[in-house]
Amino acid sequence: MRIATWNLLHAIPILGHEQPTSLGEQAKLLNADVIALQEVDRNQERSGNKHQVQEVAEALGLDYWYFIPALVGTPGEGWIAAHDGQIHSNEHGDEPEGAHYGIGLASRYPLSDIEVLRFPAARLSLPLMVPSPKGPRFLMVEDEPRVALLANVVTPDGPIAVGTAHLSFVPGVNAKQLRKLANALGKRSGRKLLIGDFNLPGGIPRRVTGWDTMAKIATYPTMKPRIQFDHVLGQGWDVQAVNFVKGSAQAFPLDISDHCALVVELP
Numbered sequence: 001m002r003i004a005t006w007n008l009l010h011a012i013p014i015l016g017h018e019q020p021t022s023l024g025e026q027a028k029l030l031n032a033d034v035i036a037l038q039e040v041d042r043n044q045e046r047s048g049n050k051h052q053v054q055e056v057a058e059a060l061g062l063d064y065w066y067f068i069p070a071l072v073g074t075p076g077e078g079w080i081a082a083h084d085g086q087i088h089s090n091e092h093g094d095e096p097e098g099a100h101y102g103i104g105l106a107s108r109y110p111l112s113d114i115e116v117l118r119f120p121a122a123r124l125s126l127p128l129m130v131p132s133p134k135g136p137r138f139l140m141v142e143d144e145p146r147v148a149l150l151a152n153v154v155t156p157d158g159p160i161a162v163g164t165a166h167l168s169f170v171p172g173v174n175a176k177q178l179r180k181l182a183n184a185l186g187k188r189s190g191r192k193l194l195i196g197d198f199n200l201p202g203g204i205p206r207r208v209t210g211w212d213t214m215a216k217i218a219t220y221p222t223m224k225p226r227i228q229f230d231h232v233l234g235q236g237w238d239v240q241a242v243n244f245v246k247g248s249a250q251a252f253p254l255d256i257s258d259h260c261a262l263v264v265e266l267p
Contacts, residue, residue: 004032005230006261007197010041014222024059026254037104038166038197044099053104062106065090069100070147081145103166107153115150119177122170148181161188164196174199175208182209194233201227211235212242215249219260222253230262241267
């Protein structure tokens with residue numbers, strides 16, 4: 001089973017790729033059975049008013065998906081925090097009106113026992129490198145509300161509990177959010193996976209959670225990856241499987257986003 005996590009940056013083309021193939025064509029290259037998505041747009045003018053989670057799911061042939069908005073509106077412009085009534089999936093829930101931005105999870109296997117965790121925005125602004133088609137620039141950026149999704153992926157070999165999130169860029173705040181997510185997912189039985197963009201480099205997520213690192217590979221920035229912000233952590237997997245998985249991880253520098261997609265082949 002191929003597990004992937006990908007921060008889309010709402011499908012902005014990277015420098016030198018002004019006219020990339022479509023988001024769906026890029027997603028097909030990952031050939032994932034389960035994919036977590038961050039910085040995802042739904043009905044945003046800047047990304048062609050598309051439903052990006054649905055687009056990725058359909059391209060990969062994944063029949064089960066959820067879009068969980070973190071906010072209503074557009075980051076960097078006007079927005080308010082989203083609420084759980086605005087969740088949208090292929091199975092139920094009317095598509096919410098207006099522009100939304102958040103995370104997604106798509107799967108080849110049914111998703112059950114859905115749970116959403118919400119974290120308020122940190123009251124801090126930090127200078128961050130913000131990519132754009134004309135090249136990166138540094139801006140003072142305010143934090144945003146964050147959201148996490150927990151679900152059971154019902155595979156033929158039994159359920160796997162999955163938690164995914166795009167966490168705060170504020171140091172300390174992101175670690176607390178990850179610990180809360182790991183504690184919530186840890187209450188579920190069986191094998192577990194924590195996947196997403198945690199905005200925490202290298203081995204810090206492992207130290208925060210105590211979970212096994214399933215992938216050690218740089219994922220950011222796309223043009224020349226030097227840092228791993230995107231992670232796959234596991235609990236309940238045997239040691240041999242974990243060691244195998246570490247060697248199977250791949251970072252895909254695609255034509256869109258400032259993050260590589262991270263793919264792990266599970267035995």
